[in-house]
Amino acid sequence: MSIQIGIVEDQARIRENLKTRLGFFEEIEIVLEAENADNALQQLQKFSKLTLPQIILMDIEMPGKSGIEATHIIKKEYPEIDILIQTVFENEDKIFQSIQAGASGYLLKDDPIKKYVDAIKELVNGGAVLSPSIAIKVMKFVKNEQSSKVDKVKEAQEEFSLSDRELEILQGIVEDLTEPQIGEKLFISPHTVRTHIKNIYKKLHVHSRASAVRLAIKRGLAQ
Amino acid sequence: MSIQIGIVEDQARIRENLKTRLGFFEEIEIVLEAENADNALQQLQKFSKLTLPQIILMDIEMPGKSGIEATHIIKKEYPEIDILIQTVFENEDKIFQSIQAGASGYLLKDDPIKKYVDAIKELVNGGAVLSPSIAIKVMKFVKNEQSSKVDKVKEAQEEFSLSDRELEILQGIVEDLTEPQIGEKLFISPHTVRTHIKNIYKKLHVHSRASAVRLAIKRGLAQ
DNA sequence: GTTTACATACCCGATTCGGGGTATTCTTGA
DNA sequence: TCAAGAATACCCCGAATCGGGTATGTAAAC
Secondary structure, eight states: OOEEEEEEOSOHHHHHHHHHHHHTOTTEEEEEEESSHHHHHHHHHTSOTTTSOSEEEEOSOOSSSOHHHHHHHHHHHOTTSEEEEEESOOSHHHHHHHHHHTOSEEEETTSOHHHHHHHHHHHHTTOOEEOHHHHHHHHHHHHHHTOOHHHHHHHHHHHTTOOHHHHHHHHHHHTTOOHHHHHHHHTSOHHHHHHHHHHHHHHHTOOSHHHHHHHHHHTTSOO | OOEEEEEEOSOHHHHHHHHHHHHTOTTEEEEEEESSHHHHHHHHHTSOTTTSOSEEEEOSOOSSSOHHHHHHHHHHHOTTSEEEEEESOOSHHHHHHHHHHTOSEEEETTSOHHHHHHHHHHHHTTOOEEOHHHHHHHHHHHHHHTOOHHHHHHHHHHHTTOOHHHHHHHHHHHTTOOHHHHHHHHTSOHHHHHHHHHHHHHHHTOOSHHHHHHHHHHTTSOO
16 A cells, blocks of 8 residues: 655655655655646645545745745645645754644755655554754754753853842842832842832833743743 | 763663664764763763764663763763654653753653664754654644733633723733822723722732732733 | 942832722624 | 623722832952
8 A cells, every 4th residue: 555645845856856766665655746736736635534645845035935834724624635845945944844844854855765654654544744953953952942940040150240149139029019019028128129120120121020020931931 | 983972770680782783873972971971971071072972862760860860960061962762751841851951852661762873963953853742742832832911811811800991901900000090091981990900909809009010910801 | 449239228209000899882692 | 581691981099019229248369
């Protein structure tokens, strides 16, 4: 039972090349080819549910709708189709937009055809495939999203040159404590709290509690 | 020039198995083997900078320090060493902890040896490698982290039963506009703004701008 | 010794906010 | 028709914040 795939690629030379080379693999059957997204979408309408391609190789840069937009639409109307992006783009924008659109794989155009075949097989088995240079960017993203909370606070504290005391006062602001309440908590006069707040606002370049809270949360100074 | 690797794995049978099978590849040279993290760290101290292994195959579950902890330490003291996790664990906890610790690859123990060799080569070339069933989890994570901003706002708006107008007023609060300024912007009286704010606070269960801003940002109602 | 940063403390007037209310009109759904 | 929600508008008053200042003492670095 061969794997039915589609190829969406605006450049005829590349499309024919892919078709030819993938055609050598008897476990792969090309059932759709399109030169742009709209053409692909039109063709998809003519398939019955049972004969839809299982995987579509999708270019990104095409006239009319981009491959990313097409991915959005296909994943919405045909969720069972897996999209394997094939592209020259290694920049993070395109990578993350593709993932967001629902792509299950991201290969580069200069990856060897063997990699394409392996990827197609993995996708059919419910996995995902990332070219190594893409995988490293994705892992970096994951690492950054999960940076230790403590480290982030320290970094931001340094960025804004806040003293430890000022960070404590800021925490009181974020918790919506009044000046006297912060004073009570830290065993200082409300007047002292007021003075610290003025200094904090100066360092953060804000003029109100609302702004201070917003910045503190967005920049990792508080939760 | 062969690739120098290390193997850290507590189970002797698996360690020997890996060693034997990888030993068949002449582009790979095993220069370190350890039954646990501490042993590996001790051995690493005896290498000169020039002879350190380029890649370490790291198990996760071991007595004493886990492979994840060891990865942390190694990436800190020997940042040029790439860590390839080899493990039975497919759960997200372990995946993300490993990535956070600095691993460049994550393979499963039942992946074929060919995949190990390919992964080793890719890591040396500066890429990263994820087993397909791991890649799909990572991509899901990325997709979730990047959920459409518009969708999130709508969901949260519904969660708090805010009207469209109330959402606009809340945006004005987040932007630190005064009541008269919000009124000017939306062509209504400051009194009207005041009334909307009261309604918003009731729905959000807050009592101040600071709290409203904090909640709005944390819950996706505003940026 | 001097300077800077930090922590502490205080005063004052102006402004805004917050919460207690009041009210009318329009739209939608039962 | 009625009720509820939304949008609009207004009053009152006390509380709290904000920004302009003032000041002293300590510690560390030059």
